Amino acid sequence: MNPSIKFILVFIISLEISLKASLTTNSIVIVCALLYLLWHKISLKDLGLLLTVPLIAAFTIFATLYWFSTKPDHYYAWVLASRVYAYVLSIACVVKTTIAAQLARSFEQNLHLPSKFAYGALAALNIIPRMQMAVKRIRTAAMMRSVYLSFWSPILYFKAILVALSSSENLAQGMESHGYVEGKERSAIIKIPLTSNDWCIFVLILFLFNICLFIFR
Template sequence: MNPSLKFLLILIISLELSFKVSLFSNVIVIVLSLAYLLYRRIKPKTLGGMLLATGLAAITVFSSGYIFSDHLDLWYALDISSRAFVYTFATACLTISTTAEEMARSLEQNLHLPSKFAYGTLAALNIIPRMQAAVKQIRVAGMMRGVYLSFWSPVLYFKAILVALNSADNLAQGMESHGYREGAPRSVIVEVPLTNKDWLLFIIAVLLLNLGAFLLP
């Protein structure tokens, strides 16, 4: 399915199941999402981390909605706590099958997102590894001078901000040197098609979601 339609489908699923109490629909979405993740051969470590983090969030929501609530409603508490798994697994299905570059290109071409936002998002994502390396270099340089910069040290983040500002300026100059002009028409190097099959799958998925949400308890 087209990345933009996958994004819209995940958004619709999250919004509809946020306002509609349907535990069975939540369970169906969770099972299908988990099956898809296993089909895409998600790493066991990644899946375990997702289950642990989402499980803690679900337990917290369940405690707030049932144990510490004035009105004991087990069904409602299970519904709102299971939504944490819905959001996490549904989003994971999008990220495991679509790269950031594919998503940015699709949003620009199919949903007509301004190119400055698409390229800005890609630039921000691509600069993260460089910032991580820069932070390590800053800490190592500090240790060589006998200064230990802890994770919460304001000096560390101040130096990292200076590195980020310098990198942002270099990135802007690099884009301009490669011919990027904001608002100017641009050719498409890698086209992201939006076919009738994509629309058909999207419509079928939305219809099944609505049928399940409004027919199942």
Template sequence: MNPSLKFMLAFIISLEISIKESLTTNLIIIAAALIYLLFKKIKPKYLLSILIAPFIAAFTIFATLYWFSPHPDKYSAWVLSTRVYVYVLTISCVMIDTTAIEFARSLEQNLHLPSKFAYGVLAALNIVPQMQQAVKKIRTNAMMRGLYLSFWSPQLYFKAIIVALNSAENLAQGMQSHGYQEEALRSTIIKIPLTKKDWIIFITVLILVNVSLFCTC
């Protein structure tokens, strides 16, 4: 499915279940998302992580509304706690077979967002590994001088910001040297197709979710 449509579908579903309470719909979406992830042959370790990570938030919401509320509401507690898993699993379905580059290109080609936005997203994603290496070097250099920079140390982040600004300047100069211009028309090397099949899947899933949302409790 087209990355932009897949993202829009996940966004609309998340928005609709936030407005309308339906425990049945939440459970159906969770089950469908798990089946989709298994169909895409998700790694067991990654699947386990996306099931365990939201548990604290879901359990906190359930406990607050059911055990620690002056007017316990078991149904609302289950609805709100399962929403957490709906959000996590729907986004996981978007990410499972879509790379950052494909998503950025799809936003530019299919949703017609400015090219500077797409290239900015790609630049930010590609600079993350460089920043991780830069932080490691900063901490190593500090330890060689007898200083320990903890994770929350302001000095560490101040130096990391300086490195990021230098990297951003170098990136901007590199793009200009390759002839990049914001308003100029650009050719498409790799096209992200948007087919009728994508629209059919998008509309069908959206209709099924809405039927379940407004016809079940």
């Protein structure tokens, strides 16, 4: 499915389940999301994290509404707890099956997002590994001078900001040297097609979801 359509579908589903309480629909979304992730061969480690990390938030919500409320509501407690997993797993269907570069290119080509935002997002994502390596080099250089820079040290972040500013200037010069001009139309090396099949799947899934949402409790 087209990345933009997939993102919009997950956004609409998340918005609708937040407006209407339906434990059955939440369960269906969770099961379908798990099957989709397994179909795309998600690793057991990532799947385990997706199931265990939201457990704290889901359990807290359930305990607050069921055990610590003046008027315990068993059903509504399960609804809100299941929403946590529905949100996390549905978003994981986009994150775990779509490359960030594909999503940014799809936003630019299919949703007509300005190129400066698309390229800016790609630049920010691509610079993260470089910043991680820069922070490691800064800490290593400091340790060679018998200075330990902790995670919350302002000196570490000040030096990291200087590295980021230098990298941003190099990136801007590189984009200009490759012919990037803000506001001008650009040709796409990698096309992200938006076909009629994508729209058919989008409408079908949304139609079936709304039937479940307004029929089942």
